Amino acid sequence: MPKVSVIIPAYNAMTYLPETLESVLRQTFTDFEVLIVNDGSSDPILEWACGIVDPRVKLISQENQGVSTARNTGITHAQGEYIAFVDADDLWESTKLAKQIRCLEENPAIGLVHTWIVLIDEQGKSSGRVISSNAKGNVWKQVVEHNLIQTSTVLVRRCCLETVGVFDQNLRSAEDWELWVRIASRYLLAVVKEPLVFYRLHSCNTTKNWRLIEQGLSPVIEKVFQSIPPEAQYLKHRCYGRGNLHLAWKALQSDDKDCKWARHFRTLAVKYYPQLRYSRQYIRLSLAIAIMEWFGPFGFSRVMAFMYILRHRVFSI
Structure with a gap:
């Protein structure tokens, strides 16, 4: 049996999928299988898969049912002791699995280990922006408060999923966060503090659809807090x-560059959680909204790109 099962959900993903698979096959740790779950694609994924000669790679096809069902299908077919997820447009650094497996092997109490990420553009060029997280140990309360884990960074013990369950197929968004909450309620978490995953930003990212995220926000939060003890309901x-602060950013970064909705969600954010107005995220958001209003969408993009580059250089010194 392979040590690790790598699950890649794919829906009309041929633009980036071959590069994603290549990054997985380049791993220095090699005892794994790759389960590509074709979620009813209309692109030539079947023809492409027929040309794959690596016996570790398997294609599973199903009718289109969404990313959560596709991941769950992969979990059902997985044979590995550990389960890893990677979206069909993201990339892995070659030592990702090796470093995460070492972490789990040396720490039996840890159920899930994740990593930092680097943002890349459609061509795979790094933006220089690293998204980091220090969520490790008993971090259930931190994970409940907001999602600290990106799915393509996760390596989880199979036994954890057998205990807490898999992705909720009824949720329209944040289904990954809801699963991490369940895992964090029962197991310790760990993080490899290195950017070992490259998260691709492009026009088809589902995370850019703030309207879809807004529709799914309340159902997922209400579901999570059904099982939260009374002393943690605060x-x-x-x-x-x-969540509303996140929506404000998504509205601002959408194709519409909608300042009106960004301000609306910012107002809701501090209505729910007044202390947020003193946070770095809130201050950065307010500055970004002001830049958009002063310079327009084109100027906003250029100023924000410059600020990311400047911040990267400052923190790299």
Whole structure:
């Protein structure tokens, strides 16, 4: 049996999928299988898969049912002791699996290990922006308050999923966060503090659709807090606050560059969680909204790109 099962959900993903698979096959740790779950694609994924000669790679096809069902299908077919997820447009650094497996092997109490990420553009060029997280140990309350883990960074013990369950196929967004909450309630988490995953930003990212995220926000938060003990229910308002702050950023970064909705969600964020107005995220958001209003969408993009580059250089010194 392979040590690791790598699950790649794919829906009309041929633009980036071959590069994603290549980054997985380049791993220095090699005892794995790759399960590509074709979620009813209309692109030539079947023809492409027929040309794959690596016996570790398997294609599983199903009718289109969404990314959560596709991941769950992969979990059902997985044979590995550990399960890893990677979206069909993201990339892995070659030592990702090796470093995460070492972490789990040396720490039996840890159920899930994740990593930092680097943002890349459609061509795979790094933006220089690293998204980091220090979520490790007993971080259930932190994970409940907001999502600290990106799916393509996760390596989880199979036994954890057998205990807490898999992705909720009824949720329209944040289904990954809801699963991490369940895992964090039962197991310790770990993080490899290195950017070992390259998260691709492009026009088809589902995370750019703030309207879809807004529709799914309340159902996922309400589901999570159904099982939260009474003494931790105060986190619910914090969760709504951070969720609306996230929506404000998504509205601002959407194709519409919608300042009106960004301001609306910013107002809701501090209504739910007033202390957010003193946070770095809130201050950065307010500055970004002001830049958009002063310079327009084109100027906003250029100023924000310059600020990311400047921040990267400052923190790299």
